[in-house]
Amino acid sequence: xxxxxxxxxxxxxxxxxxxxxxxxxxxxxxxxxxxxxxxxxxxxxxxxxxxxxxxxxxxxxxxxxxxxxxxxxxxxxxxxxxxxxxxxxxxxxxxxxxxxxxxxxxxxxxxxxxxxxxxxxxxxxxxxxxxxxxxxxxxxxxxxxxxxxxxxxxxxxxxxxxxxxxxxxxxxxxxxxxxxxxxxxxxxxxxxxxxxxxxxxxxxxxxxxxxxxxxxxxxxxxxxxxxxxxxxxxxxxxxxxxxxxxxxxxxxxxxxxxxxxxxxxxxxxxxxxxxxxxxxxxxxxxxxxxxxxxxxxxxxxxxxxxxxxxxxxxxxxxxxxxxxxxxxxxxxxxxxxxxxxxxxxxxxxxxxxxxxxxxxxxxxxxxxxxxxxxxxxxxxxxxxxxxxxxxxxxxxxxxxxxxxxxxxxxxxxxxxxxxxxxxxxxxxxxxxxxxxxxxxxxxxxxxxxxxxxxxxxxxxxxxxxxxxxxxxxx
Numbered sequence: 001x002x003x004x005x006x007x008x009x010x011x012x013x014x015x016x017x018x019x020x021x022x023x024x025x026x027x028x029x030x031x032x033x034x035x036x037x038x039x040x041x042x043x044x045x046x047x048x049x050x051x052x053x054x055x056x057x058x059x060x061x062x063x064x065x066x067x068x069x070x071x072x073x074x075x076x077x078x079x080x081x082x083x084x085x086x087x088x089x090x091x092x093x094x095x096x097x098x099x100x101x102x103x104x105x106x107x108x109x110x111x112x113x114x115x116x117x118x119x120x121x122x123x124x125x126x127x128x129x130x131x132x133x134x135x136x137x138x139x140x141x142x143x144x145x146x147x148x149x150x151x152x153x154x155x156x157x158x159x160x161x162x163x164x165x166x167x168x169x170x171x172x173x174x175x176x177x178x179x180x181x182x183x184x185x186x187x188x189x190x191x192x193x194x195x196x197x198x199x200x201x202x203x204x205x206x207x208x209x210x211x212x213x214x215x216x217x218x219x220x221x222x223x224x225x226x227x228x229x230x231x232x233x234x235x236x237x238x239x240x241x242x243x244x245x246x247x248x249x250x251x252x253x254x255x256x257x258x259x260x261x262x263x264x265x266x267x268x269x270x271x272x273x274x275x276x277x278x279x280x281x282x283x284x285x286x287x288x289x290x291x292x293x294x295x296x297x298x299x300x301x302x303x304x305x306x307x308x309x310x311x312x313x314x315x316x317x318x319x320x321x322x323x324x325x326x327x328x329x330x331x332x333x334x335x336x337x338x339x340x341x342x343x344x345x346x347x348x349x350x351x352x353x354x355x356x357x358x359x360x361x362x363x364x365x366x367x368x369x370x371x372x373x374x375x376x377x378x379x380x381x382x383x384x385x386x387x388x389x390x391x392x393x394x395x396x397x398x399x400x401x402x403x404x405x406x407x408x409x410x411x412x413x414x415x416x417x418x419x420x421x422x423x424x425x426x427x428x429x430x431x432x433x434x435x436x437x438x439x440x441x442x443x444x445x446x447x448x449x450x451x452x453x454x455x456x457x458x459x460x461x462x463x464x465x466x467x468x469x470x471x472x473x474x
Contacts (some may be wrong), residue, residue, distance in 0.1 A: 035344045038188070038327055043320030043352070045191035049198035054312050056201035060208045060224065061308055061371040067211075068218045070372060074300030075151035078288045079164050079222035082149075083171040083229065085285035089128050090175060092274030093121035094182040095404065096266040101186025102329035104247065111247050113264065118179070118248070120263030122255055124270075125176045133172040140165035150292035157217020170226035174233030180240025181233075187243060190323040196235035197319075204228030272409035279416035283423040283446070287439035290424075294431040302378050303436035305368045310386045313356040314393065317349050321397040328402045338402065339463030345398035353394030357387035385440035392444055396452040399459040411458060412451075419450040 065073050100117045104110050139145050145161040146153050153160050184193040207224040241248065254261035291300045324345055328338065364383045403412055423446040430438030 035324060035327060035341045036348060038190075038323040039320045039345060039348050042190040042194055042323035043316055045194040046197075046316040046319050049195060049201075050312050050316060052198060053201035056205040057308055057312065058367065058371055060205055061305065062373065063208050063212050064221050065372055067216075067221060070301050071297050072152075072154075072218055074288070074292070074297060074304045075149075075160070076219060076222045077304045078149055078151060078292060078300070079160065079167055079219065080225040081285075081288070082164065082167060083226060085281040086132070086168075086171065087281050088274055088277035089132055089171075090178065090277070091124050091128050092270035092272070092277060093124050093266055094179070094185075095273040095409070096269045097121045097179060097182040098186035098325050099269065099329045099404065101183050101244075102188075102326040104187070114247060115251060116262070116264040117266055118251065118263075119254060119258075119261060120266050121179055121182075122176060123258060123263065125179060126255075129172040129175040132175075133169050136165045136168035136172070149289060154218050158219045160219055163219035163222045167222055167226040170223070170230050174230045177233040177237030180236035180238065183240035183244055184236065185322050185325050186329070188323075188326045189243065190319060190325075192239060193236050194319050196239060197232050199231045199235050200225075200228035203231045268406040269404075269409060272406070272413040275413035276409070276416045279413070279420045283416070283420045284443055286424060287427065287436075287443070290427050290431055290439055291436055294428060295435050299435040301372075302382060303440075305371055306364065306378055306382055306386050306436075308371065309360055309364055309367060310390060313353075313360065314390055316356070317353055317390070317394045317397060320352075321345065321349060321401050324398065324401045325404070328404060339460075342398055342402050342459055342463055345401075346395060349394045349398060350391070353391045357390050360387050360390070379437070382437050382440065385437050385444065388444045389440055389447070392447050392452060396447065396455060399455040400451070402459055403455060403462070408458070408462070412455065415451050415454055419446050422446045422450060 061073070064076055068076055096117050100110075100114045104114055139148070140161040143161055145164040146159075149160070149164070151160055158166075181193045184190060204224040204227065207227055208221060211220055211224065288300060288303065291303055324341070327341060361380075361383055365378060365380070368378045400412060403409065423442055426442040426446070427439035430442060432438075434441065
């Protein structure tokens with residue numbers, strides 16, 4: 001969920017008018033009304049762009065299937081979506097940036113703190129992007145990507161290793177610009193970041209169409225989605241810079257001079273957030289790799305088709321929940337009001353997930369049949385597994401956004417470590433017996449046991465104490 005820029009001081013033109021960098025609404029939240037408003041704004045924005053993204057993804061899946069065949073579709077999509085397993089590449093700095101942005105109040109003290117945290121964040125992202133790019137290229141040169149991912153090589157055209165390296169280079173280039181998403185999220189403008197994600201689908205579709213017309217080699221199709229993501233990152237970076245340009249004036253010149261312009265340490269929040277961002281993709285985004293290693297090629301394709309429907313639905317819920325970050329970040333400094341906000345957010349997102357899950361079960365098979373040109377025979381059990389996973393994640397996500405103090409993030413990090421320790425080995429064991437359904441069922445159970453239940457208990461305790469004695473942490 002995730003999933004958090006600009007590294008050049010030349011003038012920037014953005015698709016929105018510049019607005020003052022003062023903190024947008026800072027009133028305390030003591031009821032569910034503002035929670036519903038925030039969820040409606042970001043969720044509504046996602047619903048606006050989702051039809052375009054959904055149609056584009058369906059057409060992309062149809063075009064790629066027609067170009068490479070159902071057997072290679074899963075391998076191409078594995079490379080194309082590999083960056084989803086690398087949300088941790090921001091090294092956790094998105095969390096302190098969003099919280100610092102939430103607490104901007106126009107004073108010199110909060111502005112200076114905001115700038116110094118951002119200096120640390122940008123420098124960290126630049127280092128992370130560089131390391132990721134170097135590793136991607138080295139593994140490609142050594143010919144290791146194909147055996148690591150468990151996908152076949154092809155004769156002629158772009159190799160699997162080269163395609164993976166290029167996809168990860170595009171993702172690396174996007175990392176520093178994604179700090180703009182954290183700025184927009186912390187400032188209560190998650191809906192603007194969501195609207196900017198609408199760039200991804202048409203860019204990816206256009207690139208896929210060009211590749212199809214050119215009769216491009218098989219693995220070349222894996223580059224369309226990462227380049228679409230890069231377009232989103234650029235949009236978020238430019239917009240975040242425009243919104244806070246007054247507070248950020250001169251910051252770019254300070255980035256390469258850390259001794260003269262030191263940043264602030266962000267480890268208290270960044271380290272546990274990093275653990276969470278590492279653990280969640282390992283547990284929940286490693287399914288494709290496990291299926292590729294432990295099941296027939298067609299099972300990976302079946303999984304990929306259902307995931308094409310599940311991911312847009314989950315993204316609506318996830319981005320809506322992110323809009324609550326400034327609500328809880330600011331409320332954390334004021335006693336009272338958090339339980340109602342937490343319960344309201346949980347109830348709203350659970351209802352949305354139930355509606356989406358019902359739609360997936362009703363029309364999923366028909367849509368997948370169209371995407372695959374009638375070749376895919378997806379089981380109802382796989383659709384049901386993804387529907388259950390959607391609901392379990394939706395019930396948990398508000399707790400995950402609310403528990404963002406350093407100690408609470410440490411607690412969440414422990415939960416995620418437990419999730420990884422149970423999810424991955426169980427998925428590896430069950431996949432040969434249940435195929436693509438195995439990792440999905442394991443994720444439903446482990447998310448419920450390792451995240452939903454313990455975080456809900458802690459959230460109930462924290463909100464109960466905050467209502468009577470101010471914010472307390474475990």
